[in-house]
Amino acid sequence: MIPATCFAGKSVAVFGLGGSGRSVVRALVAGGADVSAWDDGDATREALELEGLPIIDLSAADFSRFDALVLSPGVPLTHPEPHWTVRKAQAAGIEVIGDIEIFFRERAALGVKAPVVAITGTNGKSTTTALCGHLLKSSGRDVEVGGNIGKAVLDLAPLADHRHYVLELSSYQIDLAPSLHANAAILLNITPDHLDRHGNMEHYAEVKARIFSNQTADDTAIICVDDDYTRAIAETLAHGPAKLSRVTIGRPINDGISVIEGVLSERERGDVITTLNLVGLNALRGSHNWENAAAAYGAMRAMGLRSKDIEQGFASFTGLAHRMQEIARIGDVRFVNDSKGTNADAAARALGSFENIYWIAGGRAKAGGITSLAPFFPRIVKAYLIGEAAQEFAATLEGKVPAMLCGTLDVAVAAAARDALTEGRDEPVVLLSPACASFDQFRNFELRGEAFCAAVCKLDGVVMAKGVAA
DSSP, X not given: OOOOGGGTTOEEEEEXXXXXXXXXXXXXXXXXXXXXXXXXXXXHHHHHHHTTOOBOOGGGSOGGGOSEEEEOTTSOSSSSSOOHHHHHHHXXXXXXXXXXXXXXXXXXXXXXXXXXXXXXXXXXXXXXXXXXXXXXXXTXXXXXXXXXXXXXXXXXXXXXXXEEEXXXXXXXXXXXXXXOOOSEEEEOOOOSOOHHHHSSHHHHHHHHHGGGTTOOTTSEEEEEOSXXXXXXXXXXXXXXXXXXXXXXXXXXXXXXXXXXXXXXXXXXXXXXXXXXXXXXXXXXXXXXXXXXXXXXXXXXXXXXXXXXXXXXXXXXXXXXXXXXXXXEXXXXXXXXXXXXXXXXXXXXXXXTTOSSEEEEEESEEOTTTTGGGGGGGGGEEEEEXXXXXXXXXXXXXXXXXXXXXXXXXXXXXXXXXXXXXXXXXXXXXXXXXXXXXXXXXXSSHHHHHHHHHHHHHTSTTOXXXXXXXX
């Protein structure tokens, strides 16, 4: 835990007692703050009361007695309208912050170096965060990984000069962290997402760009410039003060990092400094993972790692569960768990990474369905459709891709495996990349991915990948 000593002797309201909210309460109490915590859920409040934490009904509280409101990132700050606690805080003239802000204030108050690598973007944050953590650890650094992935930031090991922190940050978290200061900050991409919480793309992009706030000449800004929003942000960053490292995929760049056909190149003024071959690394397959790898490479160079160490770390990286994770094989047939592919854009990344695909898709459909995936249909041998979206997806695929209505995931796995094993195609892949939310049949995408692993494990002759739980 990181005790929030920067709030010692102060009165702090906390709303939202999920994972990060509970972490905030414990850290504030440990740091000597007077805490009033509240959540709309009866069960959540009762659990915290049993733990002995301070539960106070904030709807009846006088906010003028508080020094700050710490808001869970899942609670609306501005759109579609400010939460009632935010309105009360604004009326009382007190600041509204999040757990990430407390982390950076504590680092500043203690005066420790504690290098920070921060990662954001619409897609690829978790893989890039895990990869950065792995690269630092494999090079012998003391590393803590958390934020929007794994542990809440205040549940990480105490701040220390030698300890590196790799933090995945959502736009919600950045919006609540005005003191954010990363030694290496990564922005991967910006595509439409969370517009109900940010109002429009311009505000969403502006919030994402704040990951570079407070950087100095000693820091590095790593930004992938393959979309209009990130390119515009990079142009602003070019005027300093931080060192700018541009990343691009599919085309060379004179100053920065590019990946072309799987070969990563670092250039300065057009001269190639380093090349690394990413081809054949299953955990970094596909152009989207090349983007993740290139951004991680830039951050690790900023942290002082040698190219050789980074290359070795790439080779030993096993990837994240439920994100294009190869979980098993039967002969030449690979089984890939991409349950995190919860929309068409995410599924496109997986479909673009393989040929001869036996595709398991469906669930609760997102707006637009799978019509945008038409360019990838020639890669699909057959589709196995599950959940609420099955009929809709079958209609989209009619005349283009053979499809089977399977209903449930276990039926789809058995059918896809049977066909992939008997049809004799070159390097066939049974791919779960649903292009849908899981909520019609599973509580979350993790449980859906675990169910896929369990169904695959029951197949005859299967060899599960190392570390995969069935």
